[in-house]
Amino acid sequence: MNDAPMAVRVDGLTKRFGEGDAAVMALRGIDLAVVTGELLMLVGPSGCGKTTLISVLAGIMDKTEGRLSVLNVDPTALAVDNRTRWRGAHIGFVFQAFNLMPALTATENVSIPLLIRGVAREEAMRRARATIERVELGNRADALPAQLSGGQQQRVAIARALVHAPQLVVCDEPTSALDHETGHHVMEILHGMTRAERCTLIVVTHDARIFEFADRIARMDDGRIVAVEDGTWRPH
């Protein structure tokens, strides 16, 4: 894996909110490298900067200082609209609260990243259905989010994150709202799909029950990475 190209490289990354006496340093000089296809888990106490770090990596928040390369681009150096388009093309998101549109069916929700990129509606729906099948929800493709269980909703969210074949997927607490068995199943699907496509995965989590899926685990505290450990995942 060490010979694989770098997906993410960060040197001395800082992020400060506010100015003067009210300034808060959320990131205090992060150094990190993630190779393509790797599953990195970010763990640490609440407020240690995990979500801030993935927000900067995913190009939805500016950095304050430091060098940043994500898929060979510094997204914070792009103009706002270009950065938004770059994000839409290369990054997938899995949110803790799923963030599915309640008025849309599972398939329609999954088609959104394609529609945003300008893919025709029929083609977007066809690809969304195929992705829904891969998360084992083919029989619930036309269900509304309210008609799905939490685990099913998170699988829809995973399908939505992967439907446009992103090179990097960032996940924020993807299993925290799920029971152990469901969370494990969701991680199996997420891990299997990203591994098959050599997609890099960065997962923010508190859930030690899913550490077994990680290639590496980066422990954060007070805006710093204090330790990077090998994960426990081994190919079956």
Added chain:
Amino acid sequence: MWHIALKMLMGDRLKYYGLVAGIAFAALLIAQQASILVGFTRQTGAFIRDTAHADLWLMDPQVRFSQDPVPMRDTVVQLARGVDGVQWAVPLFQGYTRGKMPDGTRFTLIVVGLDDATLMGGPPQMRVGQLSDLRQDRAVLVDAVSSPRKLLMKQGGGRALDIGDRFTVNDNEVHIVASYEGRRSFFWEPVVYATYSRALSLVPPERNQLSFVLIQLAPGADAAAVRAELERRTGLTTLTNEEFIQRTADYIATETGIIINFGMAVALGFLIGMLVAGQTFYNFTLDNLRHYGALKAMGATDGLLTGMVLLQAMVVALLGYGIGVGLGAVSGKLMERAGLAFSMPWIIPACTGAAILLVSAAAALLSLRQVFALEPAVVFKS
């Protein structure tokens, strides 16, 4: 993404119906209040429209409104007839006086005297009888529309004066021989038509008695030139029907305060309507802020999000506008039947539509500021 925007809009039925209802209420309020104001304004010109046979009114420059004649010399009629381009010119008398009904009810009325020879200037539409019935002994015409209210015998008769009834004007007995379809008037006093000579005999005499001269232009005559010559020869003022209606409406608006007060109610209705429309849509966008944030995180540009929200605003605005103005028109018809002032010329729905669309779009764009300013990281939080 447009169908996604529409599904977002209509997904929560209750919220969607509430949104449309809010806009419809705003449109109803604006259109209805404005129509009532226009209705009142139009009613101020009822007498002029009921006397609308002529092209021009010749009158004293000090006349302020249609029920405020300043007496002129009778010779003015002859002067007017001598101007090139005048096809005909006839005298018109108008005066306030008092009447007494058979049951003893006393009332104030307006007597209008029409040229004895031609009866020009009479109401354009009769309900019972003919205009020429005025030539009968002591004959007068009454307004069939307003008589049930304005000519009600309150002292014991229990009914309104009607064809065949007699009453007195300054102790002179008159006989109702016919009725006409009068327009609803802003002014309360009933208008009773008689011949010019009889009208003069019914009201207390003054040195000058002529109220107006009605003038018809000859075909092809230069209206501006004729008016200038009429004013030069007589020292008086000429007004077209529309100018006279406007002068009357302006006077009522500025001097009585009634229309200004009502206009404030209209402005208030407009303001409340706009606030309801704006606030309703603003809240809707805020309710969906998390979803817009997720879309932005997934690559939706500010331009795309703006288009989606504007589409939602326009759909809701058009639907609400249609329902609101439709309800306004229907309620207006019912109000008209009940005798209330209501008039909805095309300009009212047009301005209401423009206002609703503008405010909805403004509210949408205002609420979008929050989407633009939203850090997509917010969507990471549950």
